[in-house]
Amino acid sequence: MIESPRHELDEAIDRVAAKMVAAPGGDRLLPNVIARLPEREASPWFMQMRVQAAAAAALLLVAFLWARPLDRTVMPITESAERITEPAPPLVDARSAELPTPAVTEASAGKPDPQLPAVTLDRPDHEHSLAPVMALEAMVFESIAPAALEPDAAVVLAPLALSELMLAGESSPHDR
């Protein structure tokens, strides 16, 4: 088999590349390396585990920081109980209920709640001045008797009156 010049060139490239990284000798390299090694203390087990320990500590820190904002949103049980038992300030006092057009006076004068919208004094409180809703009464329906209904009046049909159609032109049936 005759090798082409291109194949010979590829082989020559491979040979030269291998020669470029060939490193003959080097017998003194290992003694030189050993001589340059510094003193090395045997590391205890916890030093060998320091990478794992650092990773675990980082995970714990992340978990702690992740859970912290959630604690702020949770209301303590004692605090919530106190808030529930505290009497809510009346929005409308008894005097305003007797007036024909009651206005909010004391409620707005009390401790304002920032969560509630501001109530102006010059407007009547329509919401609290409404009369109480009466209890619903049960509706009574009488039974409907078919016999009690009046009979239907006789139907009278008017006689039919036929008249010729007033047709003209080519469409007239008399022209056929």
Add this chain to the structure above:
Amino acid sequence: MTLAELTVPMLAATEPREAADPEVVRLVTLARAGDRVAFGRLIEHHLPAARRVALAAVGQPSDADEAVQEASVAAWKRLDALQDAGAFRGWFMRIVWRKALDRRRSLRSWFDRFGGATIDASGAPQLEHATSDASPDALLMLRQLEAAIAQVIKALPRRLRDPFLLAASGDHRYEEIATMLAIPIGTVKWRISEARRLTRAKLERLGHGAPR
């Protein structure tokens, strides 16, 4: 047959993946405890390959030996960071490559020392098959071709020359080269093929090889 096998015959025969050798694990354990002899035995079998790795980066044997020594000391110090004792070879080679790159960067001018414009006959690689039965003219032409090839390879871009020379050493698989260079394995194969193509094209423009 893959493209890599067609273009890179030097890597056609790949070695099976190295299994965790119990002896290596034992030597690593002893070296971690401060046993220098064990560490010497650990790196002894890898030093020739380590020198070729460093030589692919720095180009000069003296610089390569210095890089290997620095890498060995660094490996001795960082032995605790080795997670899998059975993977010592790849871990050590990566340290050697990094140290060789550091040395290449620290050189005043790598190109002046490794890729100089002039390559004399003494710098050309000596081919073993140049037997005495060849004519003086044939020997002269062969040496000129070798010198031209070496010059063209040295003039390649580093991103192409590094994987090409690492593959030419015959010590590493594509996966190991990809890990050392921190590039995908497909990129390694393409760069090796591209380095070969550029080398051949330049040689043909210089009058060597097959005319087109």
